[in-house]
Amino acid sequence: MGKRLLEVIGVDLFYGDAQAVWDVSFHVDKELIVALVGTNGAGKSTLLDAISGIIRPEKGKILFSGKSLANMKPEEVVDLGISHVPEGRRLFSRLTVLENLELGAFPSRTRPFLKESLERAFSLFPLLKNRIHQTAGSLSGGEQQMLAIARALMARPTLLMLDEPSLGLAPVILKLMFEIVQALNREGVTILLVEQNVHQTLEIADHVYVLKAGKIELSGGGKDLLRNSDFQQAYLGMKG
Ligand SMILES: Nc1ncnc2c1ncn2[C@@H]1O[C@H](COP(=O)(O)OP(=O)(O)O)[C@@H](O)[C@H]1O
Ligand SMILES: [Mg+2]
Numbered sequence: 001m002g003k004r005l006l007e008v009i010g011v012d013l014f015y016g017d018a019q020a021v022w023d024v025s026f027h028v029d030k031e032l033i034v035a036l037v038g039t040n041g042a043g044k045s046t047l048l049d050a051i052s053g054i055i056r057p058e059k060g061k062i063l064f065s066g067k068s069l070a071n072m073k074p075e076e077v078v079d080l081g082i083s084h085v086p087e088g089r090r091l092f093s094r095l096t097v098l099e100n101l102e103l104g105a106f107p108s109r110t111r112p113f114l115k116e117s118l119e120r121a122f123s124l125f126p127l128l129k130n131r132i133h134q135t136a137g138s139l140s141g142g143e144q145q146m147l148a149i150a151r152a153l154m155a156r157p158t159l160l161m162l163d164e165p166s167l168g169l170a171p172v173i174l175k176l177m178f179e180i181v182q183a184l185n186r187e188g189v190t191i192l193l194v195e196q197n198v199h200q201t202l203e204i205a206d207h208v209y210v211l212k213a214g215k216i217e218l219s220g221g222g223k224d225l226l227r228n229s230d231f232q233q234a235y236l237g238m239k240g
Contacts, residue, residue, distance in 0.1 A: 022214045175200075
């Protein structure tokens, strides 16, 4: 097997008659952190939904380990090893932390590892361990985001897709969230990170694609883009 884990090739995505994504191609190599950045409405969440099988491309292909995801149901995509933490977390707010985590382990291949997966979740997120019998809805925003990530990890993904995990978090929790993403990556989880927090994202991402109005505008190494003066002017509000 090669190093290429995910390939999005020439994808067009629509909502009804309205086109949201135009001929987008990008790839994610194994064990990297790859980021999609861009302003609100650029098409980032739409792309993650297409990878997850929630919406279907009108044109183009999405391959995971060389295998087409066309016609796969969202739960089949999870079973293949892609977990998606959506924007807004979508936890079961009236269920407990433990129940939310157990539901994350729904793919049959992951069930034999339930106990081990729970231990891993609690070692990564010790805060959650003290709250296992609390409802998800009673947690703080940062704790809910951690629970959403922990739940996605219960499916033991090869590729973890995170949609704006830092959204609405206080600065200290936001910093912790970026550290958690790096820690997961060091454990061997490949990360596809969608963020509007461009600066922190560029610091940790191996490769970054910038989306604008549904198209890839430019791409490069995270650290390289940080030093690129055109990029600085357009996205970081600095003069080159
Ligand atoms: N459910 C939807 N129905 C119709 N249009 C949508 C829907 N979701 C997103 N869009 C449109 O698709 C475009 C891309 O949106 P989105 O992928 O959510 O952007 P981002 O995640 O980059 O902020 C926007 O123009 C948005 O208005
Ligand atoms: Mg979005």
